[in-house]
Structure formats: structure tokens, C-alpha cells
Amino acid sequence: MLMSIISLVSGFVLLIWSADAFTNNGAKIAKIFNISPLVIGLLIFGFGTSAPEMLVSGLAAYEGHPEMGIGNAFGSNIFNIALVLGITAIILPIKVKQDILKKEWVYLMISTLAAGWILLDGYLSFMDGLTLLGLLILFLFYVFRESKKDYHHEFEEVQRTSSKQDKGKTWFLLFISLVVLLTSARLIVWGGTTLAIEFGVTDLLIGLTV
Structure with a gap:
């Protein structure tokens, strides 16, 4: 149990x-290649912050624990909104x-209800x-269309990397962080499934809470 x-x-620490x-x-x-702030915010910050959930859920499903993956997906959204x-x-x-109340929340509700409806039959x-x-x-598509208008979300400004040494360091850190991200996801899945077996609880409960 201690292990x-x-x-x-350790998986959570490395994951963060x-x-x-x-x-x-x-x-x-992205800034080095002059990618627009919208794409940086959407693809890098949006997908980047979702990478832990995607990796943990995907790895859990691949290793035969799909309930943990589903619990992780729903649990992270519940905690993000409620907590x-x-x-x-x-x-x-x-x-x-x-504008957010009139537009973005509609997509949030549609995606949430669609996921719930799809899972009613107990099979994904x-x-x-x-x-x-x-x-x-x-x-x-909606976000890119809205980006052509005056309204846009504000993203944190990232300093431009100029020297070749800084560029090389950035690529190296990007690769290392990706490797650590994959490793931490595996640690979480192994630790979570092992605890589930030892305490006699379901993978779904571990995914929802842990």
C-alpha cells in the first residue's frame, strides 16, 4: 500500500x-514561429492543461481500466466547476x-449533456x-470565427525567445516535460488501480475522486 x-x-507532483x-x-x-495569441491560448494553454486528464484517461483505458478514465474525465470537470x-x-x-453567458456556456451545456446521453447505455x-x-x-470553428471579430479572450503574454541557445533550451525542456508527463500519468494509473484493489473500491470511484 505504501508504494x-x-x-x-509522486505522480501528481510530477504531473503538475x-x-x-x-x-x-x-x-x-509557438511564439518563435509567430503563431497568433488565439492559437496559443486555444491549442497550447487549452489542450496543454487538458493533457494530464487525456493521458491518464487514455492510459487507464488502454491498460484495461476504462472506468478510471471515465471517472477522471467527469471528476476533473466537476471539481473544476464546483470546487x-x-x-x-x-x-x-x-x-x-x-458574452460568455450567452455563447460559451451553451457549448459547455451541449457537450456535458451529450456525454451524459451517450453514456446512458453504459457503453462508449x-x-x-x-x-x-x-x-x-x-x-x-466557433472560436476561430469569433477571433476575426473585435471580441477575444486575453491570454498571458509570453516573452519571445530570441537566441539559438534559448531556443534549444526551450525545445529540450518541452521534450523533457512531455516525457515526465507520460511517466507521471503511468504512476497515477498504477497507484490508483492498486489502491482500488487494496481498498476494494471501483476504478470509477478512484477516477472521480483521485
Whole structure:
């Protein structure tokens, strides 16, 4: 049990560091190639911060623990909305722009309801996966279309990397962070599944909570 806990804790620590390093260095690489701030925010920050969940869920499903993958996907969204927004609002009330309430929340509700409807039969098929990816593509199309208007989200400015030495260091850190990201995901899956067996709980519960 001790090794499982150590694996789980160390996996989370490495996951947090590697996800942050991967996102930051990916943004620097994007700036080197003069990629627009919108694409940086959408692809690098958006997908980069979701990489841990994607890796853990994908690896769990590949190793025969699909319930952990589903629990991780739903659990992370529940905690992000209920816990993160809840605590943030308690500490400092948030003023939300009306444009977000009128537009982005619609995509959030559609994707959430679609995922729930798809899972009603207790089976997530290949076509179900394509359906969810199709919703993502529609959202990406919407974001790129909106980027042509005056309204846009603000992204953190990333300093441009100029020297060849800095570029080489950035590529190296990007590669290292990706390797650590994959390793940490495997540690979390192994530690989580082992604890589930030892405590007699389901993979779904581990995925939802851990």
C-alpha cells in the first residue's frame, strides 16, 4: 500500500510540474514561429492543461481500466466547476461578461449533456468518441470565427525567445516535460488501480475522486 501511495503522490507532483512546463515551453515555441495569441491560448494553454486528464484517461483505458478514465474525465470537470469556481467566488466574487453567458456556456451545456446521453447505455463506442470529437471541432470553428471579430479572450503574454541557445533550451525542456508527463500519468494509473484493489473500491470511484 505504501508504494501505491508514494506512486500516486509522486505522480501528481510530477504531473503538475510537467503540465506547467509543457504549457509554458509550448507557448514559447509557438511564439518563435509567430503563431497568433488565439492559437496559443486555444491549442497550447487549452489542450496543454487538458493533457494530464487525456493521458491518464487514455492510459487507464488502454491498460484495461476504462472506468478510471471515465471517472477522471467527469471528476476533473466537476471539481473544476464546483470546487475551483466555488472557492474563487468565495475568496473574490467574479464578474462574468455577458458574452460568455450567452455563447460559451451553451457549448459547455451541449457537450456535458451529450456525454451524459451517450453514456446512458453504459457503453462508449468508437462512434460515440467521434461524436464528442465532432462537438469539439464545432467549438474550435466557433472560436476561430469569433477571433476575426473585435471580441477575444486575453491570454498571458509570453516573452519571445530570441537566441539559438534559448531556443534549444526551450525545445529540450518541452521534450523533457512531455516525457515526465507520460511517466507521471503511468504512476497515477498504477497507484490508483492498486489502491482500488487494496481498498476494494471501483476504478470509477478512484477516477472521480483521485
